[in-house]
Each structure stands twice: as C-alpha cells, then as structure tokens.
Amino acid sequence: KNEVEQSPQNLTAQEGEFITINCSYSVGISALHWLQQHPGGGIVSLFMLSSGKKKHGRLIATINIQEKHSSLHITASHPRDSAVYICAVTYGGATNKLIFGTGTLLAVQP
Amino acid sequence: NAGVTQTPKFQVLKTGQSMTLQCAQDMNHEYMSWYRQDPGMGLRLIHYSVGAGITDQGEVPNGYNVSRSTTEDFPLRLLSAAPSQTSVYFCASSYDRGNQPQHFGDGTRLSIL
16 A cells, blocks of 8 residues: 555546545655646646645645545636646655655646 | 645656766755656655655665655666666655645656567
8 A cells, every 4th residue: 555645536627626636645744745747748846735725826725634634625716727736745754755645637627 | 835846747668778867956855765656556665855855765665775864855766677667757745744734746757578
C-alpha cells in the first residue's frame, strides 16, 4: 500500500461544477502539499498546510490530522483548471522527506 | 523572477552516452533536489543537497551523480545512459527540505534509445 493515496485517479467535470480531490496518508507528517501540473508543464505549489484550511481564489485545501486526510476543492471549475493535482506529505522526523501521491488527472469540459 | 531554471527541456540520448541536466535557482534556497517522474508513479527523489558542498542520495540514486559547488546550481549527471532512465526530470528548491513550499523547474524530458 502506498503511503500517500489519492482519489479519484481520473476525474471529468463540466465547467462550473464543484470539484473535490482526496488525499489519504498513512504516516506521521509535519506538512501536506498540494501541487498542480499542467499537461507537458512544470509543477506549481498550490498549498502547504499542517492544520485547518487554506483558501486561494477558487481553491480550498483542508486537512484533518486525526483522520490523516486532506481534500482539495475547486469551486466554479473552469477548463483552465484541467491539470494533474498531486498530493505530497512531509514525513515527520529529522529527514523531512517528501512522499508524493501519483496524482489526480482532472479534465474540465466547457 | 526566474525561479528554478532547468535546461535542456528535451533531450534524446543513445544508450551509453553521458550528459548533464542543468538546474539553477535565484532565490538563495539552501535545499535543492532532483526528482524523476514516471507514469503511474509519484515523484521519486534521486539526489538532494542541503547547501553548497553537501549532497546526499535519495531513493533512486543509481546511475546519477550530483555536485553543489554554489548555492545557485545543482547539476545532475547521467554517467552512462540506459533506457530505464527515460523519464521526466524535475529540479526543485526550497528554504527547507519539506516544511516550506517547494519551487519546481519546468522539467527535462529525456529519452534514451
């Protein structure tokens, strides 16, 4: 079992829909990261959080440390949101190692 | 702001050839790292550096060398390219290994024939 699991692996939505991508992890962490990768493109950090909730524009990230679960929400989705969304956790301890999920491929259709 | 700059963006090599992937950052970050991204797998750490003159192995270091002579530059060398090294390579930098936002380059798409 992977230490970081994302669901769904693939997601197709219609423009304007509310989207949720989930991330579950099985290790103790000090931080959780949400990253975005457009097709053929680089990787951009969207959020880093260790508790609660963060919001940036139409994107909202939440984390529940007790349940070892995080969600990334996109409100009023748009075709430009089409990308791979990657969850990564900072493994707690001296190494601060990053462990990455395999990503969720989101396609938003007009 | 340039951020993290990787060159080249694309490269095709023949088995046995060597090459260097360049990575430079202008944010004065101490921590830099190299990852490879393969289909169906999460990013995997190849090598990392916590400052000039200090490097260490990640989870998939075989076949790769790194050096860090300056804070800005962190090149990745393929010693003798193999088809298994066909991948997309990302360089990243940060103020801290895992507890600060990571800044990634645009990637180098490498094919080994």
